[in-house]
Amino acid sequence: xxxxxxxxxxxxxxxxxxxxxxxxxxxxxxxxxxxxxxxxxxxxxxxxxxxxxxxxxxxxxxxxxxxxxxxxxxxxxxxxxxxxxxxxxxxxxxxxxxxxxxxxxxxxxxxxxxxxxxxxxxxxxxxxxxxxxxxxxxxxxxxxxxxxxxxxxxxxxxxxxxxxxxxxxxxxxxxxx
Amino acid sequence: xxxxxxxxxxxxxxxxxxxxxxxxxxxxxxxxxxxxxxxxxxxxxxxxxxxxxxxxxxxxxxxxxxxxxxxxxxxxxxxxxxxxxxxxxxxxxxxxxxxxxxxxxxxxxxxxxxxxxxxxxxxxxxxxxxxxxxxxxxxxxxxxxxxxxxxxxxxxxxxxxxxxxxxxxxxxxxxxxxxxxxxxxxxxxxxxxxxxxxxxxxxxxxxxxxxxxxxxxxxxxxxxxxxxxxxxxxxxxxxxxxxxxxxxxxxxxxxxxxxxxxxxxxxxxxxxxxxxxxxxxxxxxxxxxxxxxxxxxxxxxxxxxxxxxxxxxxxxxxxxxxxxxxxxxxxxxxxxxxxxxxxxxxxxxxxxxxxxxxxxxxxxxxxxxxxxxxxxxxxxxxxxxxxxxxxxxxxxxxxxxxxxxxxxxxxxxxxxxxxxxxxxxxxxxxxxxxxxxxxxxxxxxxxxxxxxxxxxxxxxxxxxxxxxxxxxxxxxxxxxxxxxxxxxxxxxxxxxxxxxxxxxxxxxxxxxxxxxxxxxxxxxxxxxxxxxxxxxxxxxxxxxxxxxxxxxxxxxxxxxxxxxxxxxxxxxxxxxxxxxxxxxxxxxxxxxxxxxxxxxxxxxxxxxxxxxxxxxxxxxxxxxxxxxxxxxxxxxxxxxxxxxxxxxxxxxxxx
Amino acid sequence: xxxxxxxxxxxxxxxxxxxxxxxxxxxxxxxxxxxxxxxxxxxxxxxxxxxxxxxxxxxxxxxxxxxxxxxxxxxxxxxxxxxxxxxxxxxxxxxxxxxxxxxxxxxxxxxxxxxxxxxxxxxxxxxxxxxxxxxxxxxxxxxxxxxxx
Numbered sequence: 011x012x013x014x015x016x017x018x019x020x021x022x023x024x025x026x027x028x029x030x031x032x033x034x035x036x037x038x039x040x041x042x043x044x045x046x047x048x049x050x051x052x053x054x055x056x057x058x059x060x061x062x063x064x065x066x067x068x069x070x071x072x073x074x075x076x077x078x079x080x081x082x083x084x085x086x087x088x089x090x091x092x093x094x095x096x097x098x099x100x101x102x103x104x105x106x107x108x109x110x111x112x113x114x115x116x117x118x119x120x121x122x123x124x125x126x127x128x129x130x131x132x133x134x135x136x137x138x139x140x141x142x143x144x145x146x147x148x149x150x151x152x153x154x155x156x157x158x159x160x161x162x163x164x165x166x167x168x169x170x171x172x173x174x175x176x177x178x179x180x181x182x183x184x185x186x187x
Numbered sequence: 188x189x190x191x192x193x194x195x196x197x198x199x200x201x202x203x204x205x206x207x208x209x210x211x212x213x214x215x216x217x218x219x220x221x222x223x224x225x226x227x228x229x230x231x232x233x234x235x236x237x238x239x240x241x242x243x244x245x246x247x248x249x250x251x252x253x254x255x256x257x258x259x260x261x262x263x264x265x266x267x268x269x270x271x272x273x274x275x276x277x278x279x280x281x282x283x284x285x286x287x288x289x290x291x292x293x294x295x296x297x298x299x300x301x302x303x304x305x306x307x308x309x310x311x312x313x314x315x316x317x318x319x320x321x322x323x324x325x326x327x328x329x330x331x332x333x334x335x336x337x338x339x340x341x342x343x344x345x346x347x348x349x350x351x352x353x354x355x356x357x358x359x360x361x362x363x364x365x366x367x368x369x370x371x372x373x374x375x376x377x378x379x380x381x382x383x384x385x386x387x388x389x390x391x392x393x394x395x396x397x398x399x400x401x402x403x404x405x406x407x408x409x410x411x412x413x414x415x416x417x418x419x420x421x422x423x424x425x426x427x428x429x430x431x432x433x434x435x436x437x438x439x440x441x442x443x444x445x446x447x448x449x450x451x452x453x454x455x456x457x458x459x460x461x462x463x464x465x466x467x468x469x470x471x472x473x474x475x476x477x478x479x480x481x482x483x484x485x486x487x488x489x490x491x492x493x494x495x496x497x498x499x500x501x502x503x504x505x506x507x508x509x510x511x512x513x514x515x516x517x518x519x520x521x522x523x524x525x526x527x528x529x530x531x532x533x534x535x536x537x538x539x540x541x542x543x544x545x546x547x548x549x550x551x552x553x554x555x556x557x558x559x560x561x562x563x564x565x566x567x568x569x570x571x572x573x574x575x576x577x578x579x580x581x582x583x584x585x586x587x588x589x590x591x592x593x594x595x596x597x598x599x600x601x602x603x604x605x606x607x608x609x610x611x612x613x614x615x616x617x618x619x620x621x622x623x624x625x626x627x628x629x630x631x632x633x634x635x636x637x638x639x640x641x642x643x644x645x646x647x648x649x650x651x652x653x654x655x656x657x658x659x660x661x662x663x664x665x666x667x668x669x670x671x672x673x674x675x676x677x678x679x680x681x682x683x684x685x686x687x688x689x690x691x692x693x694x695x696x697x698x699x700x701x702x703x704x705x706x707x708x709x710x711x712x713x714x715x716x717x718x719x720x721x722x723x724x725x726x727x728x729x730x731x732x733x734x735x736x737x738x739x740x741x742x743x744x745x746x747x748x749x750x751x752x753x754x755x756x757x758x759x760x761x762x763x764x765x766x767x768x769x770x771x772x773x774x775x776x777x778x779x780x781x782x783x784x785x786x787x788x789x790x791x792x793x794x795x796x797x798x799x800x801x802x803x804x805x806x807x808x809x810x811x812x813x814x815x816x817x818x819x820x821x822x823x824x825x826x827x828x829x830x831x832x833x834x835x836x837x838x839x840x841x842x
Numbered sequence: 843x844x845x846x847x848x849x850x851x852x853x854x855x856x857x858x859x860x861x862x863x864x865x866x867x868x869x870x871x872x873x874x875x876x877x878x879x880x881x882x883x884x885x886x887x888x889x890x891x892x893x894x895x896x897x898x899x900x901x902x903x904x905x906x907x908x909x910x911x912x913x914x915x916x917x918x919x920x921x922x923x924x925x926x927x928x929x930x931x932x933x934x935x936x937x938x939x940x941x942x943x944x945x946x947x948x949x950x951x952x953x954x955x956x957x958x959x960x961x962x963x964x965x966x967x968x969x970x971x972x973x974x975x976x977x978x979x980x981x982x983x984x985x986x987x988x989x990x991x
Contacts, residue, residue, distance in 0.1 A: 013969075016962075017520045020464060021513035024471070027557075028506050031479070034564055035498045045560050048888050049569040049932045113901070139905055146930045148888040148902060429892045461966075528970055543959035550955035558948045568944045571886045573894065573937025580952045706865045794865060 048148045052162040058144040062134035065116075068108055072132075073156045077186045079107040079179075080154045081130070082142055084114045085122035087150045093169035097129035100175065105183060109133040112142050112150050155179065157186040190255050193243025194334040197284070200236035200291065201324045207233055207294070207317030211310035215382070223310035227298035230313045233320065234295035237288045244284060244333050245275045254340035257281060257333045263346035263763060265734050273357035274347045280333035282360060286477065287327055289361075289368040290320045297372060297397075304393060311379035312372070319371060322504045330500050349735065349761040349768050355415045363408025363435060367473040369401025370442060373449075374470035377463040378512050381519040386463065391453030394466065396821055398449055402442050403817035409435050410810030421771040421784045423704060423798045425806060426696075428577040433556045434476030440549040441469040444542045451535050455600060457527030458535070460520045461542070467516060471509040472549075478505060530602040537595035544588040551580050582635050589642035589693070592686060593649020596679075597656065611656050615648035630701055639697035646690035650683045681820025685813045692809030698802035704782075710792040718799030720781065721745050725753075727793055735759040737770070740785045740793050744774070756785040756795075775804050867904070869911050878914045881923050882907055886937050894937055 037043035052058070061069035073080065081097060083090040101107055109130035111119040116135055123133070136142055145154070148167075155164035164182050166174055207229040214222025244257070248271045253259040261278040262271055276285040294316040301309045327333070351357075376394045380386045412435070417425040426432060445465040451458045478501045529535040555572045562568040593615065597608035623641030626632040632640065655661075657679065658671035703718035714723045725741040737757040744751045757770040774781045780803040786794035869875040879896055885906065887898035895903040895910070906927070913923045927935050939945045947954075977985065 014517070014521055016965075017460070018517040020468070021510065021517050024509055024513055028502065028510065030561060030564060031502055032499075034560060035502060037564070038498075043563065045563055046891075047569070048934050051928075051930060051932050139902075143902075143905060143909070143930060146932075148931075424897065427892060427897075524971070526971065528973055531967065539963055543956065543963060547952060547955035547959055551951045554948060554951040558945075562944060562948075566944050569932055569934040570939045570945065571892075571934055571937050572939060572948065573886060573892055575884050575938035576948075579938065580949075584952055584956070706868070708865045 047167065048146070050162075050165040051146055052154070053165065055162055056160050057156055057162060058141075060141045060144060062110065062136055062141055064111075064132065064134035066132060067134045068132045070160070073108070074158060074160045076106060076158055077183055078156045079105060080110060080156060081107055082110050082112050082136075082145070082147050082150050082152045084112045084150045085118040086114065089169040090122075090151045091126055093151050093171075094126040094129070096170045096172065096175060098127045100170075100179070101129040106131050110141065111135050112147065113137060113139045155182055155186070189243050190247050190252065190334040190336065193240045193247075194332070196236045196240035196243065197324060197328055197334075200233050200240060200287070201321055201328060203229055203233040203236055204291075204317045204321035204324060208314055208321055210314075211317075212314035212382075215307040215310045215314070218307070220306065223306050226310045226313040227301075229317065230291070230294035230298040233317065234288075234291040237284075237291040237324075241275070241284050241288045244281060245272055248272065248275045251344065252340075253342070253344050254336055254338065255333075256335045256337040259337050259341050259344045261347055262344040263734070264343050265763075266346060266352070267733065269354070269357060270347060270352050273360075274351075276360045276364075277347055277351050277357075280327070280331045282364075283323070283327045283331050284333050285360070286364055286368060287320060287324045289364050290316065290323065290371055292365075293368060293372050294320065297375075308376075308379055308383060308390075308393075311382050312375040315375040315378045316371060319375070319508055322508060326497075326500055326504060330497050346734070346761070346763040349759065349764060349766050353415065353419055355411055356419070359408060359411045359415060362404055362411060364477075366401050366403075366405025366408045367435075367438065367477055369397065369404055370438060370466075370470040370473050372397040372401065373445060373466040374512070377466035378515060380463060380523075381512075381515050384519060384522045386452065386459045386523050388453050388456050391449050391451075391456075391462070394462075395446070395449045395453060398442065398446050398466075399817050399821050402439070402446055403814045403821070405435070405439050405442060406810055406814045406817065409439060410807045410814075414807045417803070418771055418773055419768075421769040421796075423702070423771075423782055423796075423800065425699070425803075428555075428574045430556050431480055433552050434472075434480055437549050437552055438469050438472040438476060440545050440552070441465055441472055444545040444549075445469050447538045447541050447545075451527070451538050455527035455529065455535055457529060458539070458542075459523045463520065463523065464516060465542075465546075467509075467512045471505075471512075472553075474505055474508060529600070532598065532605055533603045534595065534598045534600045536603075537591060537598050540591050541588065541595065544584055544591070548581055548584050548588075551584065552577065555580070578635075582639070586638055586642060589646055589689075592689075593645055593652070596649075596653045596682060596686075611652055612649060615645055615652050618648055619645035626697075632697070632701060636697040636700040639693050643690045643694035643697065646693070647687050650686040650690065654679075654683050677823030678820040681816045681818075681823065683816070684819060685816030688809045688812030688814075688816055690809070691805045691812055692807075695802045695805030695807075695809060698805070699800060702798055702800040702803070704796065704798040706786070706794065706796050708789065708792050708794050710790075713792075715795065715797060717797040719746065720751065720799060722783070722795070722797050724793060724795065727788065730757070732759065734763065735761045738785065738788075740783075740795065742783050742795070744781055752781065754781065754783045756783045758785050777804055777808075778802065780804060864904075867907060867911065869915055871915075874914050875911075877920065878907075878911045881914070881920055882910050884924065884936060884938050885910070885927060886935050888931060888935065 034043050034045075057070045057073050059070045061067075079100065083093075097107060107129050109132070111133060114122075114135065114137070119133065119135070123130070145152075151169055153166045153170055154162055157163050163186060164178065166178070170179070207226065210222045210229065211226035213219070214225070244255075247255045247258050248262050249268065251258065251262060251264045251271070253262075253264075257278065257280050261281070262274050266274070275281040294313055297309065297312055297316065301312070304312070373394050376390065376397070380390055409432075412432070413425045416427070417423070445462065448458045448462040448465055452462050527535070555576055558572050559570045562570050593612060594605075594608050597611055598605075619641045622644040623637045626640040627634070627637040654672070654675070657675060658668045660668045663671070705715065705717045707715040707717070707722075709715050709722075709724045711724050711726050714721050716722075721744065723743045723745070725743050727738065727740050730737045730739050737759045739755050739757050742754045742756070744754060752774040754772040754774055756772040758767060759770060760767045769784055769786070771782060771784045773783075778801065780798070780800040782798035782800055782803075784796040786796060788794070869878060882896035883894045885895045887893045887895045887900055887903040887906075889900050889902050890898045893903075895906045909926075910923055913926065918926075924936065933939060933942075939948060941949050
């Protein structure tokens with residue numbers, strides 16, 4: 011091999027790495043790159059089987075027949091308060107949202123929904139947090155879109171806001187309606 | 188007024204730095220002696236300006252001037268004075284300023300101690316340091332200005348993270364930074380050599396002390412950080428293969444390689460191109476370590492301030508410094524003709540092996556640290572690379588490195604034979620094998636720790652076998668050997684000590700795998716039995732600290748009925764920051780640590796985490812010995828780089 | 843500084859990370875507990891920075907520790923326990939990535955690094971400058987003439 015080419019190799023390697031890092035920075039700014047984000051293993055798969063108590067509570071088999079949003083939340087979670095208006099707005103647009111209260115006491119959940127509005131058609135309680143683990147939830151709030159066949163189509167980590175709703179959720183809702 | 192003065196001094200430093208970057212380099216190019224002569228004065232001037240700038244920030248912290256945003260966010264009037272001062276480098280803006288200050292210290296040091304350098308080389312080295320400095324000072328000035336005012340000024344500041352209010356950690360950043368930034372000097376020497384188009388033994392002799400000094404600081408800084416994690420984070424771990432830790436390990440690995448390859452340049456005028464590349468690479472890794480961590484890419488949470496604009500600025504700066512120097516390397520390195528010839532089995536050959544293995548470890552650590560990022564970017568795969576990966580890949584590379592380490596110093600330069608070295612070391616190999624078997628058989632150590640313990644014995648015996656061979660111990664009468672001992676150069680003592688230090692660290696790390704720990708719930712008066720000791724919880728009480736409230740558990744430890752010590756681990760709560768911390772308490776006798784952490788309390792009892800960590804202090808003790816070895820070598824260097832070499836330098840290097 | 847950032851990270855990511863685990867968590871059988879610890883140390887605490895679930899005080903990490911112990915006690919193999927978690931959180935949960943097509947370069951990195959280093963050394967050794975040949979008679983004469991003038 012040409013000696014000059016070998017001596018150029020470190021520069022080339024650094025150049026490639028630099029371009030890579032630049033791409034990461036740009037995508038991070040656009041919100042497309044998050045090295046810490048836990049991937050969802052459920053996308054394109056049926057909802058994991060579960061039955062949770064509540065008032066009236068619900069089971070995996072209830073998540074069929076129409077697109078349903080499932081929102082994991084908790085009364086002790088501050089971003090959930092931030093998210094409340096967005097969920098109320100989604101409910102107002104006619105989309106059904108089921109809530110799963112993660113590691114929460116029923117009284118506290120009820121008080122939380124009374125104070126910040128109740129966007130949920132049904133609320134179930136996952137006090138031990140085991141169903142959340144089956145869904146691959148790592149924190150609250152987390153939101154999943156289930157299509158009419160009971161297949162998970164989309165997941166959103168963190169509080170939903172107008173940007174995510176218009177850019178991601180609305181087109182998906184239209185497709186799976 | 189004072190903050191504005193600091194701001195102005197920073198701007199002045201940029202201006203001086205620009206002059207420092209342009210005039211001497213231009214002067215060296217045009218062979219204009221007057222322009223080259225300007226270099227030392229400019230370097231000192233830049234240092235003074237940066238010192239004023241940093242001094243102004245520190246002053247604002249000391250007098251608690253909360254009209255300065257940076258002080259308001261990171262300091263508090265109730266804080267002890269020492270933490271007000273150390274807090275200045277404990278946040279993003281202040282640490283960048285401090286970083287710039289150290290870089291100008293390097294420039295001023297080259298100006299002060301570089302009197303024996305040929306004037307064109309000195310001008311170029313100082314010029315390169317100036318150019319690097321300007322970039323980062325501009326970053327401080329434009330993107331992370333520490334002197335931004337806040338109006339209206341708050342009544343009190345938000346205080347520093349209580350975890351950082353610790354004497355060990357207070358001194359950690361300055362030492363680590365000096366290590367990181369110190370590699371700027373070998374870097375500048377390398378770039379200057381590429382500009383000059385020549386490297387000779389004298390170059391190796393000049394670069395080594397600077398490399399050695401930076402290496403000592405980096406060794407100390409990493410050890411201090413690891414020690415802090417051990418006693419402050421409270422779960423008994425000391426190294427987590429965290430990206431931020433890896434960022435400091437990388438320049439240490441390549442810096443260690445550089446230390447050894449510069450030796451070959453100095454003694455044998457071989458490995459020149461490689462040494463230049465290592466010098467550039469080591470500083471590049473230092474830069475990437477300090478700055479990529481902040482850009483928000485490496486891991487968002489670690490970033491001091493996750494601001495993508497800053498990230499792009501940093502990346503551009505890194506690209507300029509690293510890319511520029513590597514491009515120069517690609518263009519000019521072919522001119523650096525290799526001259527020294529050596530056989531594969533020789534001191535040089537051993538040092539080449541050392542370099543290959545050290546750099547391979549660095550490459551693995553670098554790959555592991557950045558792989559998840561690139562896998563995500565290019566393949567869309569979400570991966571984690573953590574301790575199990577690094578343990579599985581780094582140790583297999585480290586074991587042959589350790590094996591070779593004892594041989595290397597035994598081999599002659601240029602051409603050597605393995606058999607005589609083997610003859611000098613057979614007993615060390617025997618003892619090492621015995622230690623390994625003993626560890627595996629009696630202590631039930633796993634394969635890797637047993638191998639590591641054997642390696643540790645092998646290294647320390649090898650280090651002493653080297654000294655013994657040099658002074659012809661047992662072959663000459665004892666007084667003659669002792670005379671030889673006092674006549675040995677400090678640098679060979681330094682080598683021995685540094686190798687022995689590594690052996691001590693390895694033993695400590697390996698023995699950590701034999702640590703015993705338990706989590707117990709005990710009530711006052713009850714005794715827990717962990718690791719052969721009886722831990723009695725005597726009482727639980729409250730204590731008020733200067734800016735925190737503490738809950739203290741008194742634990743009396745005894746062994747076979749004999750009292751050993753009393754430990755009082757604490758849980759602290761800091762009202763200003765609303766943070767709770769645990770204060771682990773450690774009792775050591777240098778052969779083992781007794782380590783106690785207080786957890787939550789339940790039904791009148793307390794949850795305690797109790798550890799018995801054999802040889803744990805050796806981990807940091809070894810690092811200290813390594814750094815001392817470096818310093819002793821450095822003392823030797825000063826003697827030799829001083830008066831005699833000035834004569835040699837004058838004749839060896841054409842003007 | 844690294845530590846500073848690390849500390850900051852720990853404090854940002856999981857304020858209760860300094861909580862101590864519950865002594866009741868451990869399995870009564872020390873052999874099973876040791877296995878559970880060994881498995882747990884290979885699993886990432888998903889809400890922390892680069893900590894295993896064994897090291898973390900976070901809530902989710904505690905739940906996962908509990909699940910690992912339940913499954914170990916139920917007689918599942920190490921592989922099965924890890925597969926259970928990977929089914930939920932993907933390979934992201936493994937601190938030791940599996941050997942797959944996407945990780946070939948990662949796992950090959952030690953061998954590659956040594957091969958490249960050794961290869962470069964070999965190339966350099968093959969291309970080593972030849973020792974200068976002894977001067978010919980003509981050269982020696984010329985040298986003498988040069989020195990004389």
